[in-house]
């Protein structure tokens with residue numbers, strides 16, 4: 001056991017397939033190097049202590065909103081038979097509850113930190129074993145895409161129950177990510193769609209299948225380097241996600257603004273109901289212009305990622 005353990009995890013962006021991925025459809029996602037979470041853990045004298053922007057104080061007094069973290073720590077303590085109290089520091093640049101996977105990232109960063117502290121190699125399989133339990137608490141019925149993307153290093157094509165395959169996002173285009181500044185409600189959005197599934201199974205299932213087909217078309221467009229088609233797929237997906245009740249006026253406003261300003265396509269990313277949107281720009285110049293336009297239109301923050309020169313995290 002070392003004196004200190006550290007672990008890092010990036011955020012994630014879902015390009016296509018959020019929500020329908022919960023119902024077995026394919027989705028495309030990538031670890032997002034623009035944001036990340038660092039966890040540091042060491043022994044503490046009297047009691048276990050958490051230091052984070054969400055909460056700082058004794059672990060025993062952590063609020064219910066951090067139950068995913070406390071449950072994860074319980075499993076890790078049990079697994080490694082950690083006999084003493086600890087001090088855990090969480091430093092994050094991932095805006096929480098904005099569709100960027102902060103819950104999975106915090107779980108991956110903590111798990112890696114504990115493995116490092118215990119001097120055991122943190123393979124992706126081992127990390128996922130713990131992170132999936134934390135995500136079940138955070139999301140209720142997670143597809144596993146956030147945990148899989150964030151514990152890996154490459155863009156992936158993911159299908160619940162089947163697994164994932166690395167997927168090269170090699171396209172001459174840029175993705176602009178904008179944060180509405182409004183908290184999303186992934187858990188509630190997933191629950192409400194489950195209710196729609198019960199109330200209107202035929203229609204809702206059909207919408208999920210269509211979202212799945214759009215992801216497959218987007219996959220083809222990426223392989224053929226056809227940004228216009230990817231943009232169309234994103235727009236059609238956004239139309240369906242809106243029908244499913246996962247968009248809101250803040251997202252709609254930024255999405256419309258992007259489309260009025262030469263974006264090839266735009267949609268929400270992640271759980272929705274707030275959180276982040278993504279827009280596809282033809283080149284870096286138009287992407288950077290779009291970033292400023294979205295900030296002027298009220299976005300809290302923006303990022304840009306080149307899809308042709310995808311940088312591994």
Ligand SMILES: Nc1ncnc2c1ncn2[C@@H]1O[C@H](COP(=O)(O)OP(=O)(O)OP(=O)(O)O)[C@@H](O)[C@H]1O
Nearest residue numbers: 052065066092097098099100101102103186270271
């Ligand atoms: N900086 C942080 N410190 C401690 N816990 C955090 C931090 N950021 C996020 N979390 C944990 O993650 C939870 C937020 O997860 P939630 O699923 O609501 O958002 P998200 O993962 O960012 O969104 P999405 O799943 O749509 O990508 C918080 O309730 C908290 O438990």
Ligand SMILES: C[C@@](O)(CCO)CC(=O)[O-]
Nearest residue numbers: 018019142143144270271
């Ligand atoms: C909304 C959702 O599809 C993605 C959240 O990042 C939920 C999930 O897949 O668990």
